[in-house]
Amino acid sequence: MVKRLINSTKSDILEMDAKDLKESILASEGRVIMGQHHVTLNTGLVDGVTNTEIQASFGADMVMLNAYDMINEQANIGLREFKHGQIAEKPYSLKQMKKWAGVPLGIYLECPSAAAVVAGEKYVEAKEGRIASRENFLRARKIGADFIVLGGNPSAGTTFAKIIEATKLAKETLGDDVLICAGKWEDGTIEKVLSDPLSERPANDIIKDLINAGADVITLPAPGSRHGITVEHVRKCVEFVHSYKPGTLALSFLNSSVEGADVQTIAMIALMMKQTGADIHAIGDGGYAGTPLPENVYQLAVSIKGRRHTIKRMAGRSR
Numbered sequence: 001m002v003k004r005l006i007n008s009t010k011s012d013i014l015e016m017d018a019k020d021l022k023e024s025i026l027a028s029e030g031r032v033i034m035g036q037h038h039v040t041l042n043t044g045l046v047d048g049v050t051n052t053e054i055q056a057s058f059g060a061d062m063v064m065l066n067a068y069d070m071i072n073e074q075a076n077i078g079l080r081e082f083k084h085g086q087i088a089e090k091p092y093s094l095k096q097m098k099k100w101a102g103v104p105l106g107i108y109l110e111c112p113s114a115a116a117v118v119a120g121e122k123y124v125e126a127k128e129g130r131i132a133s134r135e136n137f138l139r140a141r142k143i144g145a146d147f148i149v150l151g152g153n154p155s156a157g158t159t160f161a162k163i164i165e166a167t168k169l170a171k172e173t174l175g176d177d178v179l180i181c182a183g184k185w186e187d188g189t190i191e192k193v194l195s196d197p198l199s200e201r202p203a204n205d206i207i208k209d210l211i212n213a214g215a216d217v218i219t220l221p222a223p224g225s226r227h228g229i230t231v232e233h234v235r236k237c238v239e240f241v242h243s244y245k246p247g248t249l250a251l252s253f254l255n256s257s258v259e260g261a262d263v264q265t266i267a268m269i270a271l272m273m274k275q276t277g278a279d280i281h282a283i284g285d286g287g288y289a290g291t292p293l294p295e296n297v298y299q300l301a302v303s304i305k306g307r308r309h310t311i312k313r314m315a316g317r318s319r
Contacts, residue, residue: 039079160201223272
């Protein structure tokens with residue numbers, strides 16, 4: 001029997017496959033915390049350890065690696081060690097990082113569209129090693145990623161059509177070997193984020209297409225972090241995710257740089273996130289050096305799952 005992720009130790013997690021991970025998240029009853037680490041911005045918040053390890057040590061049950069280059073590994077400086085003024089010659093492997101962090105690790109792959117009109121920002125062409133492609137899906141599985149997240153960073157021109165297309169390709173390529181997360185919680189200048197009532201297309205129609213394409217997890221914005229998005233907007237989407245195909249998970253993502261706010265703001269948004277009924281509560285990388293502030297990861301964890309389970313993660317990740 002699979003243990004709840006919030007109760008699982010590193011030894012438990014290292015034995016999980018994608019099916020086990022999904023069940024362990026579902027069994028955690030809406031208390032799983034996901035951190036986000038942007039791996040190209042800096043070698044890390046503190047020398048000698050990576051941001052991924054820091055987030056896990058402050059209560060994150062999972063960590064998503066943003067901007068991870070599947071082809072040019074040298075670009076992933078956030079997975080390198082900086083010590084005594086020297087940067088490690090080669091980034092650590094994902095499998096090594098998972099052993100050190102003690103939590104499931106995933107990769108964010110972008111679904112860009114050069115044809116999309118980027119309002120207010122210059123279109124930024126996504127690097128080949130960071131886009132959603134069959135080759136990168138296979139690379140993700142080979143290096144040991146537990147999950148992938150399909151979406152797009154700001155200015156990438158991400159559209160739902162591209163995300164749905166990528167989700168279908170990911171399912172055809174990976175089957176049930178890797179957990180597939182898909183949706184849109186940012187880059188709202190191209191198309192409104194999922195759950196926005198002003199969207200030209202009903203959110204449930206998009207969610208239905210994503211689930212039919214093979215998504216295991218639907219990613220949504222967190223109320224209070226995206227302008228105009230309320231608890232009720234996201235709650236309706238989560239209800240549809242859970243009812244349309246029971247067993248499908250919902251993720252609420254606190255980002256838009258609000259992850260760099262004070263702990264009181266994080267606590268307030270965390271309670272709204274919990275009211276949405278989401279299974280996973282994520283926090284973005286817009287703090288310092290490619291990571292949310294450690295105290296904000298901790299506050300999100302404490303607000304969502306209490307001190308008991310937060311401390312279990314902080315200690316259990318080393319067992």
